[in-house]
Amino acid sequence: MKSGSLSGTVERIKNQGASIKALLAVWGCLLLAAATGAQALGYVHELTGSANVRTGSASPRALNVGDLVDQGQTVATGLNSTAIIKFEDGQVMAMHEQSSFVVQQYQYNKQQVSASRMAFEVLRGGLRFITGVIGATNRNAVRISAGNATIGIRGTDGTIVYDPATRVVSTAVNAGAIAMTTPLGTQTIGVGAFSTASPSAPPAPPAPIASAAPAVQQAVTALIQQAVPVNTPVVVQVSARAVAAQAQALALQQQAVQQPADTALQQAAQQALQQAQQAVAEAVAAAQTAYQQAINAGAVPPAPPAPVPGQPPVPAPKPPAAAPKPPAEATVPVVPPPLVPPPTAPPGGGAASPS
Known part of the structure; x- marks a missing residue:
């Protein structure tokens, strides 16, 4: 991505208000992702809101x-925040x-997908997990723990809610099935059901999610309402650049709406939109190639995540042998067309969401 002209324009308009500082922070993360x-x-x-990452005992x-996440890191969200x-x-x-959760292990073997491994630990709060090709190919290769419970993957889409104060673990299933195991026993949980376990009691028999504790119901409902990306492989750095470019373009366009008379700002917003569209196209192409490579390496196509209530289900990804194409995403808001288009360009044509 060419950053010189756009960053220069941003510099000229940075005194427009405090919100520019947030924009520059997004731009900085884009450059970091591109440079690494x-x-x-x-x-x-x-x-949405705030989140942080910590490596080991570091601050x-x-x-x-668009920021990158690696093995050994702990990711945490703040109040009224999601990620x-x-x-x-x-x-x-x-x-x-x-x-918060920890990436304890992540080894993706692109030459032999069945030899891949991943392990996560939920430290607190609610986490929805949707398996990719590692879990679809070898369900025993994915391990998620919380408190004294280990979650075994038997499907694609589930939620864990963990209270570190009481050490109570609740698991719910949106699609497929999961098995929750503690030192006191195991329960297999199917779609629409949940189970709860504590250090002093084995996992309870599955029951409808509607009978779960209010805090568990609230977390499960909020997470299932969250639109998620398609769960097929990506080239991480390329997709990271694309979503960061979209975030920057959206921030600039929101400012352009507020300051329609600022010509430099309108031009910066238009240029950011064009750069985001290019970055998204590159991410989609790279993801299609990564998906085909995974299939060639023995990967099983993952089942799609559970649909957002009230919306049609996402079709299962079935890549053709020659030209795989994961289903279109419905997550990061599509960058809208510029509200003040340049004289030579007709309005319309926002950027699609990257894989």
């Missing part, structure tokens, strides 16, 4: 859309407010 050459495991696909740092982390194999972790 390290192999990343996942990235922040979507973020936490704030997260932005979606997507991993290279398509695994999706959607976080409720005041929640």
Whole structure:
């Protein structure tokens, strides 16, 4: 992405108000994602409110859309905040407010997908997990723990709610099935049901989610209402750049709406939109290639996540042998067309969401 002309324009308009500081923060995370050459495991696909990441015992740092996530890191959301982390194999972790989890292990073997492994630990709050090709290919390769419970994957889409004060773990299933195991026993849970376990009691027999504790119902409902990305493989750095570019374009366009007479701001918003569209196209193409490579390496196509209530279900990804194409995403808000288009360009044509 060419940053010189756009960053110069942003510099000229940065005195327009305090909101520019937030815009520059997003731009900084975009440049960081573009500059890094390290192999990343996942990235922040979507973020509302605040979130941070901590490596080991180091101090936490704030997260932005497009930031990268790696093994050994702890991700946490703040009050009234949500985040979606997507991993290279398509695994999706959607976080409720005041929640945190640790990436204990993540090894994606692109030459032999069945040899891949991942492990996460939920430290507090609510987490929705949707399996990618690792879990679809080898369900025993995915392990999620919370308190004294271990969650075994038997399907694609579930939610864990953990209260570290009481050490009570609740699990619910949106699609597929899961098995919750503690030292005191195991329960297999199906769609629309939940189970609860504590250090002093084995997992309870599955019951309808409507009978769960209010806090559990609230977390499960909020997370299932959250639109999530398609759970197929991506090239992490490319997708990270795309969502960061979308975030920057959206921020500039919102400012352009508020200041329609500022010509420099209108031009910056239009240029950011064009750059976001290019970044998204690159991310989609890279994701299609990554998906086909996974299938060639023996991956099983993952079942789609449970649909948002009131919306049609997402079709299961079935890539053709020659030209795979994951289903269109419905997550990061599509960047709207510029409200003040340049004279030579007709209005319309927002950027699609990257994979």
